[in-house]
Amino acid sequence: MPTYKAPVDDTLFLLNDVFHIDRYNNLPGFADASPDVVEAVLREAGKFTEEVLAPLNRVGDKEGCTRHPDGRVTTPTGFKDAYRQLRDGGWIGMSAPGEYGGQGLPSTLTVIVNEYLASANLAFSMYPGLVQGAVAALVQHGNDELKQKYLPHLISGEWAGTMNLTEPHCGTDLGLLRTKAVKQGNGSYKxxxxxIFISGGEQDLTENIVHLVLARIEGAPEGTKGISLFVVPKLLDGAPNGVSCGSIEEKMGIHGNSTCVMNYDGATGWLVGEENRGLNAMFTMMNEARLGVGLQGLALSEVAYQNAVVYAKERLQGRALTGAKAPDKPADPIIVHPDVRRVLMTMRAFNEAARALVIWTALNGDISHRSPDTKQRESADDAMGLLTPVVKGVLTDMGFANTVLAQQVFGGHGYIAEHGMEQFVRDARIAMIYEGANGIQALDLVGRKLARNGGRAIMAFFNEAQGYVKDRAANEAMGPYVKPLEKSLAHLQQATMWFMNNAMAKPDNAGAGSYDYMHLFGLVALGYMWCRIAEAAQAKLAAKEGDAQQYNTKLVLGRFFMERMLPETATRLSRIETGAASTMELPAEAF
Amino acid sequence: MPTYKAPVDDTLFLLNDVFHIDRYNNLPGFADASPDVVEAVLREAGKFTEEVLAPLNRVGDKEGCTRHPDGRVTTPTGFKDAYRQLRDGGWIGMSAPGEYGGQGLPSTLTVIVNEYLASANLAFSMYPGLVQGAVAALVQHGNDELKQKYLPHLISGEWAGTMNLTEPHCGTDLGLLRTKAVKQGNGSYKxxxxxIFISGGEQDLTENIVHLVLARIEGAPEGTKGISLFVVPKLLDGAPNGVSCGSIEEKMGIHGNSTCVMNYDGATGWLVGEENRGLNAMFTMMNEARLGVGLQGLALSEVAYQNAVVYAKERLQGRALTGAKAPDKPADPIIVHPDVRRVLMTMRAFNEAARALVIWTALNGDISHRSPDTKQRESADDAMGLLTPVVKGVLTDMGFANTVLAQQVFGGHGYIAEHGMEQFVRDARIAMIYEGANGIQALDLVGRKLARNGGRAIMAFFNEAQGYVKDRAANEAMGPYVKPLEKSLAHLQQATMWFMNNAMAKPDNAGAGSYDYMHLFGLVALGYMWCRIAEAAQAKLAAKEGDAQQYNTKLVLGRFFMERMLPETATRLSRIETGAASTMELPAEAF
Structure with missing residues (x-):
């Protein structure tokens, strides 16, 4: 049975020592998030996820959700009680506006807590995650009536939320969407x-479910310009509202979350935002939603890493190449073997930098919504928009790969269900797919985010990273971190230039290189995070504050990343520079 | 429901045009394998795997195997009948010695047929695969009595076989093994x-099961030098023999294969080979067994690729970046998108070269057993030994990664069980683990195979590849293939030198770089295969033989491999050259 320990100390180090969250005390909600409050919140979240959610993770996988003949769906044993505790703890509305019952704390804190929730029990964590998505949609686009009616129930956790985009024939290409909305006299729609693929579409955790549904109003234009967003409650004043779960999908993982086919049969709904502007409404929430999925990659990598470490210290097999390390035992623990170390270091060097990247992105999100300064809001929004596809695509790819690595540490025992390692792999796999498959993230990055506003966001990123490197050129202690970053940053700049020169006339050159570009960017971003972490760790060591071993460990992990993981940027660049020729040359019939 | 089409034409091209199998007609069995016979055998194997085995793949996954209270195990619906057909078709003993009822055909043909079996139904294919392992063990190490008694039943397929190595506390480190053998007066042992993890340990496909069991004879030395190999039949002259299945494992995939905990309770067995030389007996079969697992990586990649292609041509979503390709349809098929192409090309560029590598390795295996020339046997055995860990480790890693890529092409539909793509991922995962986890393959390569006989095998490989490159230096048409190979071959040579200079005194430097070295070697070996394929394709085109489109496709695939996949060797080398320092620096407590 796998275990989980929330990485609270590491989170606090990032918030306080790397990102100096106290610098943002001028933003609404941040002053309330004093170091004491933040620590108390995170310790409590750690306790809840470790003691309540983690033990339900295997149960959820084994039992799954059940749809009954009357259309009801029941969640696995223990989920209902755990959801009640989550709700009573006020975790769902922690960052929601105070006027509707939320606590108004920085969204960054919610993001951090969501990492812990997802590590402990990904399938469970999706239920509250979708509530937060529905809250964001209504806060940003709902009219006052809708806000008054729905937000208090959602924020308290009494009611849940869902997102209804996908249809059998249309996923990525929402322009093909067919769900119909017919205007009624009273301002509502049928x-x-x-x-399909509606997570939490039906469940037994909450008394009502607020479905956010994309549909086409009768007579609206074809394609993406004729799509509107609606709110459709499961129960309307306590009575059924023509929406039901037709079946639940049999899937690879996240069995504890009900993935539903939802049938809307003249269900009553209300428009959220403007007619035919539904996709825009979705887009404004998309960064947060995608950040939320990106952190799932980190979350699964973290919990898989922790369990691999436990096993690597316990399992006795073979002797160290340099001579027995546990001569009193029949064999050494496998953590002595360099190849096992390589795997553990790879996972952890990712986890700590990925956590930093998530927090940095989330902070930009908070600033973009809360700063009184227009310029600061704009540049934070740029950064958030630029980093989001990277966080989503790269963290879920690498996070999944790490669950596979962690499983490998267990040998044959990793393939067996009882250790729980294969569940992490199956669960982590979904994060590469939903909320925009990772290929779509790469296209969003290269096709939209790079070019937006004349490349303002990417130029700002380059300026920041280059300035950082330049300012530390003479800092010897930072050399092992800053010099590799400088090299890989140059690869990223060269790749960007290559697109500018080669993809305008031939867009396939961008398409064929987009995935590598996303990963090249991800490596550079993680490398930059390691520089920031290493510098903060060196400062702590110099000040003789805290546990020296903890900071020395970070310095070694950072070096490992720089030596062994970051250099992959060269291969990524060389692949991009080959262009689309061999990729696109074959006719479709040749496949 | 996934489909499968055996790649018979591609196999024939490799056998006839790339490896010129007719050159080996002097070897026993090869003359019987005339081009007509080979084609007939492969077409028939294709038909059987496509029509009988592939349709049972999802069934096997859903139903799994069932252990009944009396210890019997039943396999999924249809497996018994399919096994009867497999047996009646003579597929199991196709390459077994004629004197015991086999057909004596080259093992290479069995290896090829095993690829088709594994593509169509990996879980099923493991049952006959283990029979072939048992046959090999008895042919090489059994005395005449054992051969006469067991081989005819195994080769005919009447009886099945298993390999019993792993115990709960010992997998990789067989020196820890505790199973006991007590000598009886009559030459038998109790x-x-x-x-644990005994594939096919109990089943309802055959009337008897021949277990090959590693155990320690009372009083034998501790460690690996006190292990002997025994044959223990399930039924002894028709009566139960003290061996039973205690339980079957709940696992990630290959549900159609029964993975058993086997309890031996004074079961009667006979020694195979010499006392205390059981590990040696296992080692002589290990190359074949590991090649058999390596090809499972290819097999799953192939079938996953085929299904991804079907979906990519059918699924309509979005428009090509260069303008609508199917303007009469609501959207273009997703195969128009460069990122989807990238994925399809990546899979196929692997599959075709991996198939060549498997065949080349298998041919070396045949030569090493069948050649009348001592020198030729020796050099083929060297090549087989060197390539085996590469085939096992690299093909299963890349094969698994490709099943993940293929699943990704399906988006959300890939995560759902009904399309079968997630099963390929779960099934492919085991091949990285069993028959020596891939980290062990890397150590075998770097720690044993490189150094053996003063590096004779690796030097011969370098000579062959370098000679090949040199002979084509002026061949312009081969430039796009040979030049990248030359560069990556230099990376492999540099990495080999680096180990020679840095790993003798510090073995951790070899351990920390072994995994990257295995993959670096794999890329070079696949690149060499692409050169051989491209050259053969160019010859066919020049001679205006066969389907030009087919050969042109190979030339494009080869270029894609050279441009986009092979350059990863640079990153692998740079990682190796960083040594073990940052990997090994942290104390175990820091994890």
Whole structure:
């Protein structure tokens, strides 16, 4: 049975020593998030996830969700009680506006807590995650009536939320969407159609479910310009509202979350935002949603790493190449073997930098919403928009790969269900797919985010990273971190230039290189995070504050990243520079 | 429901045009394998795997195997009938010695057929695969009595076989093994102990099962030097023999294969080979067994690729970056998108070269056993030994990665069980683990195979590849293939030198770089295969033989491999050259 320990100390180090969260005390909600409050919140979140959610993770996988003949769906044993505790703890509305019952704390804190939730029990964590998405949609786009009616129930956790985009024939290409909305006299709409892959579409955790549904109003234009967003409650004043779960999907993992086919049969709904502007409404929430999925990659990598470490210290097999390390035992623990170390170091060097990247992105999100300064809001929004596809695509790819590595540490025992390692692999796999498959993230990055506003966001990123490197050129202690970053940053700049010179006339050159570019960017971003972490660790060591071993460990991990992981940027660049020729040359019939 | 089409044409091209199998007609069995016979055999194997085995793949996954209270195990619906057909078709003993009822055909043909079997139904294919392992063990190490008694039943497929190595506390480190053998007066032994992860340990496909069991004879030395190999039949002259299946494991995939805990309770067994030389007996079969697992990586990649292609041509989503390709349809098929192409090309560029590498390795295996020339046997055995860990480690890693890529092409539909793509991922995962986890393959390569006989095998490989490159230095048409190979071959040579200079005194430097070295070697070996394929394709085109489109496709695939996949050797080398310092620096407590 796998275990989990929330990485609270590491989070606090990042918030306080790397990102100096106290610098943002001028933003609404941040002053309330004093170091004491933050630590108390995170310790409590750690306790809840370790003691309540983690033990339900295997249960959820084994039992899954059940749809009953009457359309009801029941969640695995223990989920209902755990959800009640989550709700009573006020975790769902922690960062929601105070006027509707939320606590108004920085979204960054919610993001951090969501990492712990996802590590402990990904399938469970999706239920509250979708509530937060629904809250964001209504806060940003709902009219006052909708806000008054729905937000208090959602924020308290009494009601849940879902997102209904996908249809059988349309996922990425929402322009093909067919679900229909017919305007009624009273300002409401009748919604009809079928939605698939709806996480938490039906469940027994909450008394009502607020579905956010994309549909096409009768007579609206074809394509993406004729799509509107609606709110459709499961129960309307306590009575069924023509929406039901037709079936639940049999899937690879996240069995504890009900993935539903939802049938809308003249269900009553209300418009959220403007007519035919539904996709825009979705887009404004997309950064947060995608950041939320990106952190799932980190979350699964973290919990898989922790369990691999436990096993690597316990399992006795073979002797160290340099002579027995545990001569009193029949064999050495496998953590003595360099190849096992390589795997553990790889995972952890990712986890700590990925956590930093998530927090940095989330902070930019908070600033973009809360700063009184227009310029600061704009540049934070740029950074958030630029980093989001990177966080989503790279953290879920690398996070999944790390669950596979962690499973490998267990040998044959990793393939067996009882240790729980294979569940991490199956669960982590979904994060590469939903909320925009990673290939779509790469296209979003290269096709939209790079070019937006004349490349303002990427130029700002380059300026920041280059300035950082330049300012530390003479800092010897930072050399092992800053010099490799400088080299890889140059690869990223060269790749960006290559697109500018070669993809305008031939867009396939951008498409064929987009995935490598996303990963090249991810490596550079993680490398930059390691520089920031190493510098903060060196400062702590110099000040003789805290546990020296903890900071020395970070310095070694950072070196490992720089020596062994960051140099992959060269291969990524060389692949991009080959262009689309061999990729696109074959006719479709040749496949 | 996934489909499968055996790649018979590609196999024939490799056998006839790339490796010129007719050159080996002097070897026993090869003359019988005339081009007509080979084609007929492969077409028939294709038909059987496509029509009988592939349709049972999802069934096997869903139903799994069932252990009944009396210890019997039943396999999924249809497996028994399919096994009967496999047996009746003579597929199991195709390459076994004629004197015991086999057909004596080259093992290479069995290896090829095993690829098709594994593509169509990996879980099923493991049952006959283990029979072939048992046959090899008895042919090489059994005395005449054992051969006469067991081989005819195994080769005919009447009886099955298993390999019993692993115990709960010992997998990789067989020196820790505890299963006991007590010598009886009559030349037999009583075997007692518990073995785990025994594939096909109990089943309802055959009337008897021949277990090959590693155990320690009473009073034998500790460690690996006190292990002997025994044959223990399930039924002894029709009566139960003290061996039973205690439980079957709940696991990630290959549900159609029964993975058993086997309890030996004074079961009667006979020594195979010499006392205390059991590990040696296992080692002589290990190359074949590991090649057999390596090809499973290819097999799953192939079938996953095929299904991804079907979906990529059918699924309509979005428009090509260069303008609509199917303007009459609501959207273009996703195969128009460069990132989807990248994925398809990546899989196929692997599959075709991996198939060549498997065949080349298998041919070396045949030569090493069948050649009348001592020198030729020796050099083929060197090549086989060197390539085996590469084939096992690299093909299963890349094969698994490709099943993940293929699943990604399906988006959300890939995560759902009904399309079968997630099963390929779960099934492919085991091949990285069993028959020596891939980290062990890397150590075998770097720690044993490189150094053996003063580096004779690796020097011969370098000579062959360098000679090949040199002979084509002026061949312009081969430039795009040979020049990148030359560069990556230099990386491999540099890495080899680095180990020679840095790992003798500090073995951790070899351990920390072994995994990257294995993959670096794999890329070079696959690159060499692409050169051979491209050259053969160019010859066919020049001679205007066969389907030009087919050969042109190979030339493009080869270029894609050279431009986009092979350059990763640079990153692998740079990682190796950083040594073990940052990998090994942290104390175990820091994890």
């Amino acid at each position: 919604i009809s159609g079928t939605k | 075997i007692s102990g518990t073995k």
